[in-house]
Amino acid sequence: MTPLPEAALCAGVALADLDTTLWGQWMISRPVILGSILGFFLADSPEALWQAAWMGFWMELLLLDILPIGGAVPPNGALAIGGTLLLHARGVPIELCFLLGLGLGRGFIPLETKLRQVRARFLRSLEILSAKDVRRLDGGLKRIIFSSMGLQFLATFFFLWGSIVLASPWSLWLWKVSPDLLKGTLQRGFETIPWIGLATFLYAMRPR
Amino acid sequence: MSLLNKSRMNPGLTSQFPPLTLGMQGRIFLRTLCFQSVWNFERMQNVGFLFCLWPVLSKVWSTKTELREAAERHLEHFNTQPYMGSFAVGATARLEQQAAQTGVTAKTLHRLNQVKQTLGPALAGIGDALFWGTLRPFSAGLLLCVWGLAWRTEGKVATIPAEGWVLAGIGVYLVAYNAFGLWVRWKGLSWGYQWGESIGTELLRIPWQRWIRRLRKIGFVVGILAGTWWLVNLHGRSGIELSQALSITFLLVCLKWREWRTQTLLGVMFGGAFLLQVFTR
Structure with a gap:
């Protein structure tokens, strides 16, 4: 894939990620939805499309019982599936991509935490605006909301794009030099992911 | 006014x-x-x-x-x-x-x-259990049913269903989730406004817990059916493979029931895969 479409897809993932917390919560950013949508852009055959869709589904199940309750910052599912599929499009084997994608989703937590701290600074400007001219507060609120979304978009985009650009050559090299024992372990371990997903699903739906 | x-x-x-x-x-x-x-x-x-x-x-x-x-x-x-x-x-x-x-x-x-x-906390208690804890997995279960239907009706293991089935699955997920989500968002405004101070009492009249319990029951059955379908269709080509898959799934479900975190299960399974790889080389 050439850099421009790849960057555009990263931007698409970052845009969809706004749905996670900041705008709407329509569930477009859920791995199963985003994975399937990305599949339509990345896949060159129905097999590849279904592979992307199933990857999204298993990722969805693995993240199913992590709930965004209170101040908890859960792993970023959009980045996880976006990273998985975009790395795979660069030729990294899917077993490795899936784990790297999960790591990417988890690795975003410190940055997300920082972003939530940074957003608190917007409150000062709102208080000042309210004291100065409260009639203009609505405009101020809209500006702050737009800035908050812009900041989140840029952080997600650069995190994903940077991670893919940096991680793909290293992962390809690592895969090449890895012993068969490690490759076999990853392949066998990867085969169990649907079972773990199914167990997570049944646990999430357990009658209480 | x-x-x-x-x-x-x-x-x-x-x-x-x-x-x-x-x-x-x-x-x-x-x-x-x-x-x-x-x-x-x-x-x-x-x-x-x-x-x-x-x-x-x-x-x-x-x-x-x-x-x-x-x-x-x-x-x-x-x-x-x-x-x-x-x-x-x-x-x-x-x-x-x-x-x-x-x-x-x-x-x-x-x-x-x-x-x-x-x-704030009272509504969060209801909403977290209903939306994040129930409706989201339930919608994923519906999606699995649609995709499962595609794999069943359009062929056996090796046959890949048409691309439209992917869209149908995600469409069902989004509609099932968002129809209820939007309804709650819309009605919540008008009901909250009508109830005002008595909202706490009025909210108790809505059978949230009954909805959650029903959705969970349906989702649990869907999960078992879909899981069995998946294991049989994709992994159960021989009796031994099927029994292995069922045993591992049963073990994982038991561990989840004992509050094991998903990432711990991942670690255990990859550790097990490593040991298996070492002893079967």
């Missing part, structure tokens, strides 16, 4: 307070999509809450001082589940309007703040 529209009174509701006008409800509804846009650790959803409430505040408070005081009230800490936030916005809008009509007293403001702060 222009917020009121007697033609849209809902006779089923206990309160006699007239509902929001359609235009005002629509404006607030669109704003609820940004409920968490400035989520921050310090005061969580305060900015989103004020943004949703602004059309009402700017209408009911005529002087700059009153409006500023109202804005400052709602820049205080607030947190709840984003869909259920509509109920809190609706009820607070009603209380703000009442305060504007009857005159602001320390008691009125105390009541307003008390209702709002009590509603």
Whole structure:
């Protein structure tokens, strides 16, 4: 894939990620939805499309019982599936991509935490605006909301794009030099992911 | 007052307070999509809450001082589940309007703040269990059914279903989830506004727990059926493979039941894969 479409897809993932917390919560950013949508852009055959869709589904199940309750910052599912599929499009084997994608989703937590701290600074400007001219507060609120979304978009985009650009050559090299024992372990371990997903699903739906 | 529209009174509701006008409800509804846009650790959803409430505040408070005081009230800490936030916005809008009509007293403001702060955690408790804990996995279960249907009807293991089935699956997921989510967001505003201070009692009349229990039961059955289908169709080509797959799944379900985290299970399974790889080389 050439850099421009790849960057555009990263931007698409970052845009969809706004749905996670900041705008709407329509569930477009859920791995199963985003994975399937990305599949339509990345896949060159129905097999590849279904592979992307199933990857999204298993990722969805693995993240199913992590709930965004209170101040908890859960792993970023959009980045996880976006990273998985975009790395795979660069030729990294899917077993490795899936784990790297999960790591990417988890690795975003410190940055997300920082972003939530940074957003608190917007409150000062709102208080000042309210004291100065409260009639203009609505405009101020809209500006702050737009800035908050812009900041989140840029952080997600650069995190994903940077991670893919940096991680793909290293992962390809690592895969090449890895012993068969490690490759076999990853392949066998990867085969169990649907079972773990199914167990997570049944646990999430357990009658209480 | 222009917020009121007697033609849209809902006779089923206990309160006699007239509902929001359609235009005002629509404006607030669109704003609820940004409920968490400035989520921050310090005061969580305060900015989103004020943004949703602004059309009402700017209408009911005529002087700059009153409006500023109202804005400052709602820049205080607030947190709840984003869909259920509509109920809190609706009820607070009603209380703000009442305060504007009857005159602001320390008691009125105390009541307003008390209702709002009590509603946050109560609504979050319902919303987290209903939306994040039940409806989201349930929708994923429906999606699996659609995809499972595709694999069953269009061929056996090696046959790949048409691409349209992928879209059908995600369509079912999004419609199942969002239809209910949007309904709660929309009705939450009007009900919250109608109920006002009595929202706590009125919310108890909605059978949330029964909905959650039913969805969970259906989802659990769907999960077992879909899981069995998946194991048999994709892994159960021979009796040995099927029994192995079933045993491992049963073991994993038992471990999950003992509150094992998914990442721990991942570690265990990859560790097991490593040992298997070492001993079968």
